[in-house]
Amino acid sequence: MTPLLRAIVKKGGPFIGLILVIAIFSAPSETRGYFLTYHNFKIILTQSVIVTIGSLGMTLIIVSGAIDLSVGSVVALTGVSSALLLQHGWGAAATTLAAVALGGLIGLVNGTAVAGLRMPSFIITLGMLGIARGTAKWLADNQTVSYDTSPINQWMTTANPSGRALPAGVWVAIVLALATSLFLKKTVFGRHTFALGSNEAAARLCGVPTVRLQIMVFALAGCFFGLSGLFQLSRLRLGDPTVAVGLELDIIAAVIIGGASLSGGAGTVLGSVIGALIMAVLRNGSQQMGWPNYFQEIIIGVVIIAAVFLDRFRRGGKA
Amino acid sequence: MSGPRLRLGGISKAFGATRALLSVSLQVNAGEVHALVGENGAGKSTLLKILSGAQEPDQGVMELDGEAYRPSGPSDARERGVAMIYQEVTLAPHLSVRENILLGSESSRLGWIDAKRSRERAQGALAVLGYDHFPLERATSSFTIAEQQVIEIARALLLKPRVLIMDEPTSSLTKADTEKLFEVIARLKGQGVSIIYVSHFLEEFGRICDRYTVLKDGENVGTGTMQGATEDHLVSLMTGRQVEDLYPRVERRIGEPVLEASGLERAPRLGRTSFTLRNGEIFGLAGLIGAGRTDLVRAVFGLDRADSGEVAVFGRREDRPTPRKSWGQGLGFLSENRKEEGLMLNLSVRDNMTLTKLGSYGRMGWIDHGRQTAAARRWTQELAVKCANPGQPVGELSGGNQQKVALARLLEHPARILLLDEPTRGIDVGSKAQIYEIIGRLAAAGKSVVLVSSYLPELLGLCDTIGVMHRGELVAVRPRGEWSEPELLRFAVGKD
CATH class of the missing domain: 3.40.50.300 (P-loop containing nucleotide triphosphate hydrolases)
Incomplete structure (x- = not known):
């Protein structure tokens, strides 16, 4: 195969998967009339925002050779915290900044523990999964946190009267995806992140500040997770400390379906976004087919395994 | 015994449009150390893979002690008496020396490891190599690369191989450890094992090898007895050109x-x-x-x-x-x-x-x-x-x-x-x-x-x-x- 053809197959792999799932759900009589409408795509895009923004941060972390299991809890914690701030009369912009900052702060803690204490990220973020979830419940006093209405509530709505316009959350996800993609490909920080994940010892030998870089990757990813938390709040319109349990697994699945390697050094933003869309289409399509929840879970499980298997097959047997 | 231990004739192999081997022949006698020489990409690795059963040739005949030899895979090759020592150590670092040596051919009764018999077999294999007092129960990761290589050879010896293939065994050894390996090779040779020896260190061939075969671009370009063959001769066969002097002598001024x-x-x-x-x-x-x-x-x-x-x-x-x-x-x-x-x-x-x-x-x-x-x-x-x-x-x-x-x-x-x-x-x-x-x-x-x-x-x-x-x-x-x-x-x- 020529390098060009290989690049197309490699980059196109997840995209072909997306086309395939869309085609599958367009055919049956139950969904035919509605599935391919603009309105439904708007719903799918909106439903995928939280996982997509999370997958941007997770792509950074996985490319750097680490993992973050605390995302679901961080989303709950930033959601609850933001709801409390709104309750205390903060504005939408200030609350958004606070949510991003809180996510970044938790990422900073994760990264410092991973790089500074030389602990596996799996362990550190597993610990943070408990800490953040517990803190969320503590802050919320084990209840949901409600607040007077806020512009934030409009950022994820698909029921706007004009019908055409995409909600703000979708635009934010698109802009951030483009920015992150450029950032990973074109900046020194981005290339250093690939080097770190590909071979930490070699990166260090080349003068890459590996400890500082790993901390910054976690902190930056944390900002994305904080933003995911804010959009989760926007969707629910109240702070729920028990929301988003297991969200990190959906996000990791999106990144892996998108072609990233769990051993680090490989992955693309485009792939991860398509991975997130594949999952959103599967959920949406299954609902319209009237399939029960458990059936959706089984399908998504199969898709994850199939995606990684196909990816491996494409690369000629190497994981 | 009459006839060679191993005989390969007309071996060809292509990967798509790339020709890796073209009508290659190789003969190795019992108790002979045979140098397989060639630059990277000359086809050595493909030939070794075919010999060790990892790949099948497109054409050609292979005979082991006069019988047709067509291994269906590496484990089949090992059972027929052709074992390979890879360049990189392939031991499980957390397991003990004994466990590594017996890996895949454990002595057991009803699935339970027979500890005494296992120790005897592992010890026996190491003794053949001249290592009588090896700590059998220590994890292999605590040994030097040279010692790990000995463990690996011992594992290969467990099945009493007739042909042992060594792919660049000295590439990560010191001079002293290399000497020890040469002693091991001499012992094996004395016991009638045929050894196919691949190395980038040309001077090693003169020390331990009896005969050589040179590959270039997937074809035989020379074979003969090691005696009288100079390093320069081998290099010129391998590269197809005279290498006057590998080391540049450039005038330089040493300063502050x-x-x-x-x-x-x-x-x-x-x-x-x-x-x-x-x-x-x-x-x-x-x-x-x-x-x-x-x-x-x-x-x-x-x-x-x-x-x-x-x-x-x-x-x-x-x-x-x-x-x-x-x-x-x-x-x-x-x-x-x-x-x-x-x-x-x-x-x-x-x-x-x-x-x-x-x-x-x-x-x-x-x-x-x-x-x-x-x-x-x-x-x-x-x-x-x-x-x-x-x-x-x-x-x-x-x-x-x-x-x-x-x-x-x-x-x-x-x-x-x-x-x-x-x-x-x-x-x-x-x-x-x-x-x-x-x-x-x-x-x-x-x-x-x-x-x-x-x-x-x-x-x-x-x-x-x-x-x-x-x-x-x-x-x-x-x-x-x-x-x-x-x-x-x-x-x-x-x-x-």
């Missing part, structure tokens, strides 16, 4: 000190060590593995922090060097561990060559891909790196080309002082000659080089000054003219 290490110490392997490197000088470090050579250059570069001592680069003192600072001061480091530390294998040739100074190809943290690619392309051309394009993952290249990429990083930076740790380990003669030429050219242009090598002819051929390390200390530093191989070895083993 550029690097002064004083009292560098790092427990447990590096004692207080000082040395001075001058402008335009190639300074060789000889010694056994574990003598502290690698520890010394790593401490100088700041890859490992020294317990005490300081380094002065171009007169600037630095008592806490880090790799980042060192690159900034004009130092460059080439790791002995190409795969683990030297390169990011799944990243591109371009990224690997330019990683130390990515910021300089653009502004404000953004990289200008055009300039980065142009830099990479310049070095792939200058060093004749065989790659499809600068975007190709470096892991897809051959060992020699990978090493050129690693070296290009130092040239692109550009480093004025190059610390090279085993720069020619495990690469073919052609690439070696190119790397020697580059090193010579650099020194002639006023750069300074510290060259760590376990290959004495290389040190004697290239260096202006050679220091020998023994047990963490630099025991002797002399101009090259005052050294000879036996003399270097004498200091390396500490018999001064």
Whole structure:
């Protein structure tokens, strides 16, 4: 195969998967009339925002050779915290900044523990999964946190009267995806992140500040997770400390379906976004087919395994 | 016994449009050590894979002791008596010596390991190799590479092989460990085992091999008895050209000190060590593995922090060097561990060559891909790196080309002082000659080089000054003219 053809197959792999799932759900009589409408795509895009923004941060972390299991809890914690701030009369912009900052702060803690204490990220973020979830419940006093209405509530709505316009959350996800993609490909920080994940010892030998870089990757990813938390709040319109349990697994699945390697050094933003869309289409399509929840879970499980298997097959047997 | 132990005739193999082997023949007698010689890409690996059952030939006949030999896979080949020792250690590091030796052929009753019988078998295999008192229950990760290789050979011997294939067994061994391996080979030979021996170290063939077969571009280009065949003769067969002298003799002027290490110490392997490197000088470090050579250059570069001592680069003192600072001061480091530390294998040739100074190809943290690619392309051309394009993952290249990429990083930076740790380990003669030429050219242009090598002819051929390390200390530093191989070895083993 020529390098060009290989690049197309490699980059196109997840995209072909997306086309395939869309085609599958367009055919049956139950969904035919509605599935391919603009309105439904708007719903799918909106439903995928939280996982997509999370997958941007997770792509950074996985490319750097680490993992973050605390995302679901961080989303709950930033959601609850933001709801409390709104309750205390903060504005939408200030609350958004606070949510991003809180996510970044938790990422900073994760990264410092991973790089500074030389602990596996799996362990550190597993610990943070408990800490953040517990803190969320503590802050919320084990209840949901409600607040007077806020512009934030409009950022994820698909029921706007004009019908055409995409909600703000979708635009934010698109802009951030483009920015992150450029950032990973074109900046020194981005290339250093690939080097770190590909071979930490070699990166260090080349003068890459590996400890500082790993901390910054976690902190930056944390900002994305904080933003995911804010959009989760926007969707629910109240702070729920028990929301988003297991969200990190959906996000990791999106990144892996998108072609990233769990051993680090490989992955693309485009792939991860398509991975997130594949999952959103599967959920949406299954609902319209009237399939029960458990059936959706089984399908998504199969898709994850199939995606990684196909990816491996494409690369000629190497994981 | 009449007839050869192993006979291959007309073996051909193609991968798609690429012809790997064309009508290759090979004959190995019982109790013979047979050298299989060729540059990287000559078809040796394919032939070994066919022999060990990992691949099937497209055409040709294979006979083992006169019977047709067509293994269906590596385990079938082992059972028929053809075992292979791979270049890289394939032991399970957490398991004990005994468990590793018996892995896959455990002695058991109803699924329960028979401990006594297992120990006897493992001990028996090690005794054949002359290792009578090996701690059987220790985890293999706690042994040196040389010892691990012995364990690996013992595992191969368990099934009483008739043919043993050794693929570059000495590539990561010191001279002393190599000698021990040669004793093992002599023992096996005495017991009638046929050995196919592959190595990049040509001088080894004369020591242990009886006959040789040379491959070039997938075809036989010569076979004969080792007696009377010179290294130069083999090299000219392998490369198809006369290699007058592998080592460049370029006129160079040695100037002022550029690097002064004083009292560098790092427990447990590096004692207080000082040395001075001058402008335009190639300074060789000889010694056994574990003598502290690698520890010394790593401490100088700041890859490992020294317990005490300081380094002065171009007169600037630095008592806490880090790799980042060192690159900034004009130092460059080439790791002995190409795969683990030297390169990011799944990243591109371009990224690997330019990683130390990515910021300089653009502004404000953004990289200008055009300039980065142009830099990479310049070095792939200058060093004749065989790659499809600068975007190709470096892991897809051959060992020699990978090493050129690693070296290009130092040239692109550009480093004025190059610390090279085993720069020619495990690469073919052609690439070696190119790397020697580059090193010579650099020194002639006023750069300074510290060259760590376990290959004495290389040190004697290239260096202006050679220091020998023994047990963490630099025991002797002399101009090259005052050294000879036996003399270097004498200091390396500490018999001064």
